[in-house]
Amino acid sequence: MVDPLVVASGISRRFADGARDKLLVLDDISCRIDAGDRIALVGASGSGKTTLLHLLGGLDSPSTGTIMWPALGPREALRPGKLAFVFQTPSLFPALTVLQNVGLPLVLMESSDDVDAKAASVLQRLELSELAQKLPEELSGGQAQRVAMARALVTGPRLVLADEPTGQLDSATAQHFIDLTVDFIRNARAALIIATHDEAVAERMSLRWEINRGRLSHPAEPQRRRA
Numbered sequence: 001m002v003d004p005l006v007v008a009s010g011i012s013r014r015f016a017d018g019a020r021d022k023l024l025v026l027d028d029i030s031c032r033i034d035a036g037d038r039i040a041l042v043g044a045s046g047s048g049k050t051t052l053l054h055l056l057g058g059l060d061s062p063s064t065g066t067i068m069w070p071a072l073g074p075r076e077a078l079r080p081g082k083l084a085f086v087f088q089t090p091s092l093f094p095a096l097t098v099l100q101n102v103g104l105p106l107v108l109m110e111s112s113d114d115v116d117a118k119a120a121s122v123l124q125r126l127e128l129s130e131l132a133q134k135l136p137e138e139l140s141g142g143q144a145q146r147v148a149m150a151r152a153l154v155t156g157p158r159l160v161l162a163d164e165p166t167g168q169l170d171s172a173t174a175q176h177f178i179d180l181t182v183d184f185i186r187n188a189r190a191a192l193i194i195a196t197h198d199e200a201v202a203e204r205m206s207l208r209w210e211i212n213r214g215r216l217s218h219p220a221e222p223q224r225r226r227a
């Protein structure tokens with residue numbers, strides 16, 4: 001039996017909400033992610049998709065419940081390398097070129113060999129080579145999102161959590177880009193979870209998780225399908 005990448009057990013997340021009671025955003029959620037999973041995380045704006053991704057990525061802690069990464073090790077050892085995050089908000093470093101932004105996780109891992117070549121290879125696989133020498137301020141919103149995905153993939157992570165990575169792309173470009181992303185991670189049997197409002201993107205994933213009123217609905221284990 002192979003260890004799961006992430007197991008969340010009975011997690012909730014509350015936020016302080018001014019004078020009112022604390023806002024309960026996620027309520028008693030249990031879920032797991034296995035190698036090779038392709039998951040679409042859907043739900044209305046404000047339903048808690050970003051909050052859940054931050055928890056599953058070890059960027060935030062649950063108010064109650066536990067999260068573990070059995071196949072990846074302790075939370076401190078997740079990044080950079082084993083787990084990669086694509087943020088919903090712009091996250092490229094303004095002073096670095098696209099190529100340097102994409103290579104940055106490799107620099108942080110002190111893997112000094114061929115950083116530029118590896119970054120260029122990911123850009124090429126995602127059909128972004130022509131952007132390599134540009135600065136972030138010269139990119140469109142949709143281009144910047146795609147570069148952020150390239151930066152997430154450069155270390156060959158085993159789990160990629162992407163928060164609306166195609167939110168600024170037209171639907172046809174978004175679907176093509178998701179196909180390129182899935183192709184890139186297929187050999188490594190990496191798992192991908194994408195928060196999205198785009199049904200066509202969601203349909204390209206093999207599992208669908210939906211957040212509604214703080215609860216997560218997802219298929220029971222026997223119904224889990226593989227990509």
Ligand SMILES: Nc1ncnc2c1ncn2[C@@H]1O[C@H](COP(=O)(O)OP(=O)(O)OP(=O)(O)O)[C@@H](O)[C@H]1O
Binds near residue numbers: 015046050051
């Ligand atoms: N740090 C925080 N402090 C207080 N409230 C927060 C915080 N982060 C999120 N929230 C609240 O939690 C709820 C869920 O927010 P979240 O960003 O997870 O939603 P979302 O599903 O990602 O929405 P969208 O589709 O618009 O990105 C919202 O009501 C939001 O205001």
Ligand SMILES: [Mg+2]
Binds near residue numbers: 049051088
């Ligand atoms: Mg969000």
